[in-house]
Amino acid sequence: MSHNDPSAVVAAFLQQRFPHVEIAHDEDIFALGLVNSLFALELVMFVEKTFGFTVPSDEMRIDSFRSIDAISALVDRQSATV
Amino acid sequence: MSVVGVAGAGVMGIGVTQNLAQTGHRVVLVDTEQQVLDAALQKIEAQLRMSRMLGGPAVDTAAAMALISTGVDPKALAEVDFVIENIPERWDLKRALYLEMDRICDPATVFVVNTSAIPITEFAAVTGRPEQLVGVHFMNPVPMKTAVELIAGEHTSAETVRRTRELLNAMGKKAIDVKDVCGFISNRVLMLTVNEAAFLVHQGVATAEAVDEVFRSCFGHPMGPLETADLIGVDTILHSIDVLYQHYRDSKYRPCPLLRTMANAGRHGRKSGRGFYEYGPTA
Ligand SMILES: NC(=O)c1ccc[n+]([C@@H]2O[C@H](COP(=O)([O-])OP(=O)(O)OC[C@H]3O[C@@H](n4cnc5c(N)ncnc54)[C@H](O)[C@@H]3O)[C@@H](O)[C@H]2O)c1
Numbered sequence: 549m550s551h552n553d554p555s556a557v558v559a560a561f562l563q564q565r566f567p568h569v570e571i572a573h574d575e576d577i578f579a580l581g582l583v584n585s586l587f588a589l590e591l592v593m594f595v596e597k598t599f600g601f602t603v604p605s606d607e608m609r610i611d612s613f614r615s616i617d618a619i620s621a622l623v624d625r626q627s628a629t630v
Numbered sequence: 631m632s633v634v635g636v637a638g639a640g641v642m643g644i645g646v647t648q649n650l651a652q653t654g655h656r657v658v659l660v661d662t663e664q665q666v667l668d669a670a671l672q673k674i675e676a677q678l679r680m681s682r683m684l685g686g687p688a689v690d691t692a693a694a695m696a697l698i699s700t701g702v703d704p705k706a707l708a709e710v711d712f713v714i715e716n717i718p719e720r721w722d723l724k725r726a727l728y729l730e731m732d733r734i735c736d737p738a739t740v741f742v743v744n745t746s747a748i749p750i751t752e753f754a755a756v757t758g759r760p761e762q763l764v765g766v767h768f769m770n771p772v773p774m775k776t777a778v779e780l781i782a783g784e785h786t787s788a789e790t791v792r793r794t795r796e797l798l799n800a801m802g803k804k805a806i807d808v809k810d811v812c813g814f815i816s817n818r819v820l821m822l823t824v825n826e827a828a829f830l831v832h833q834g835v836a837t838a839e840a841v842d843e844v845f846r847s848c849f850g851h852p853m854g855p856l857e858t859a860d861l862i863g864v865d866t867i868l869h870s871i872d873v874l875y876q877h878y879r880d881s882k883y884r885p886c887p888l889l890r891t892m893a894n895a896g897r898h899g900r901k902s903g904r905g906f907y908e909y910g911p912t913a
Contacts, residue, residue: 561910568839584852585684585774586861586900590910592680597911605691608683 554599555620561594562616573616588613595619601626631655632797635707635739637727638716639670639700641863641901642744645772646714648674649801651694652681652773658710659700667700674698677773686773708734712797714742714766719869721748725756732757740790742766746870747813747821749877750783760785764794766805767814770862779814780805812877813870820858821871825886827855831906832888838906856906860899864906868893 555573562571566582577583583591591613596602603612603622612622631654636647639661647670650657661667675695682688699706704727707713713731717723724745731741741763743753754760765781778798782791798805808814813821830836842854859867868889875883892898892905899905 564908565910586771588684589677589680592683593676594910596676603679605679608679610683 554623555616557598558595558616558619561598565590571616573620575616576614577616578610578614591619595623599623599626631800632711633658633709634797635660635710635713635735636716637661637704637707637713637731638718639666640716640718641770641866642716642768642772644670644673644677645770646716646744646768647698648677648694649773651697652678652687652689653801655697655800657698658706659698660702660704660706661700662702664702667702671695671698671700681773684774704730705734707731707739709736710739712740712742712794714744716744716768719746719748719866719873721752721873724748724753728753728756732759738762740764740793742794744768746866747817747873747877749812750781750810751785754783754785761787762790764790765810765814766794766798767808767816769816776802777804777806779808779816781808781810781814783810813874817870817874820855821867821874822882824855824859824862824867825871825883825889828859828886828888831856832886860905860907860909863898863901864889865893865898 559571559573562577569582571577592603607622611618613619633656634650635658636643637660639659643659643661647657647659659667659670661670675691678689678691678694713735715724715727717727728741737759741757741759743750743763743765744767745765746767750763750765754763757763760783763783764786765783767779767781769775769778780795780798795805827841830841831838838856842857845851845854868885871883871885875885896902897904900909903909
């Protein structure tokens with residue numbers, strides 16, 4: 549699977565999970581109160597499955613998943629390393 | 631440190647296994663299908679990697695995974711110190727497994743029943759080791775919850791309770807002593823709440839979102855009853871309410887028909903990707 553624009557893919561996932569909330573790409577989804585530990589687990593699994601990499605332990609922190617932009621940057625960093 | 635058998639690799643078996651391994655226990659995890667075990671290991675590995683981020687301890691994932699072995703044959707449980715049993719909340723299934731484990735396991739092995747509602751003394755009656763059988767009602771997600779209900783049955787020995795409490799403490803849990811009645815404390819109350827919340831949706835009074843919003847925003851609960859049902863498993867909720875209804879023969883425990891429809895339709899909540907809500911992949 550190739551994803552030229554990871555942020556659009558992540559935004560679509562969040563939109564489907566939270567249909568009643570508008571989420572800007574730089575918005576802190578943890579601060580919005582949308583994310584509990586159960587959803588964080590889903591989010592990491594979604595990213596790993598969709599973009600086909602395993603999040604390394606130094607990236608496994610809230611900051612890497614804080615916003616659509618942050619996740620998109622994480623995906624870019626990982627694709628740059630393969 | 632004790633070697634612990636875990637029977638059933640579903641929602642609870644996965645959490646119990648993860649919790650045991652991350653606290654340094656060797657675990658033998660048994661289910662009926664290899665496919666279920668493979669998926670469970672994948673999920674445990676992912677949750678261990680994420681432990682720190684989710685507010686848990688930092689865990690050496692490889693070291694913890696190396697402590698876990700799996701098997702589809704209950705004979706793998708022959709020599710463990712404890713078996714924590716987490717198979718579905720159905721008396722026919724549980725009874726058959728206890729009969730089998732009683733034959734297979736070392737006479738010294740302690741049986742720990744993880745049940746939502748079935749009285750512990752009923753299990754004691756089908757084994758030849760009633761003193762060595764005890765109930766622990768774990769909370770979900772197991773690694774994140776710091777307390778459990780601990781239930782001594784009619785015949786459970788003080789030594790069994792002591793050893794079980796020691797194991798629970800080593801897992802990071804406080805054990806709250808609760809009497810051996812159907813549903814214990816937690817599910818006498820929680821199951822009625824979830825069932826009534828399901829009736830609100832079933833009768834078209836409110837959406838699941840609205841019900842949960844009231845519990846979160848008005849009462850300050852971290853999750854509403856229907857999100858909680860999706861976390862527990864809608865099938866497990868239905869089985870538990872059925873158990874309460876069978877035991878008390880009180881119509882206040884009649885299960886909401888919507889729960890039965892959802893259970894039959896495979897809308898089991900988070901574990902099936904869809905329940906009262908829809909979910910992304912979890913492993
Ligand atoms: N889900 C919860 O939140 C929760 C909380 C506390 C207690 N419980 C109780 O824990 C128990 C397990 O619940 P769950 O939610 O994990 O159920 P589940 O349906 O998610 O998993 C049950 C697992 O047991 C396996 N199984 C069935 N028969 C078996 C057998 N004979 N030997 C070995 N494995 C077998 C199934 O394949 C399945 O993987 C139930 O008694 C339930 O009431 C559940």
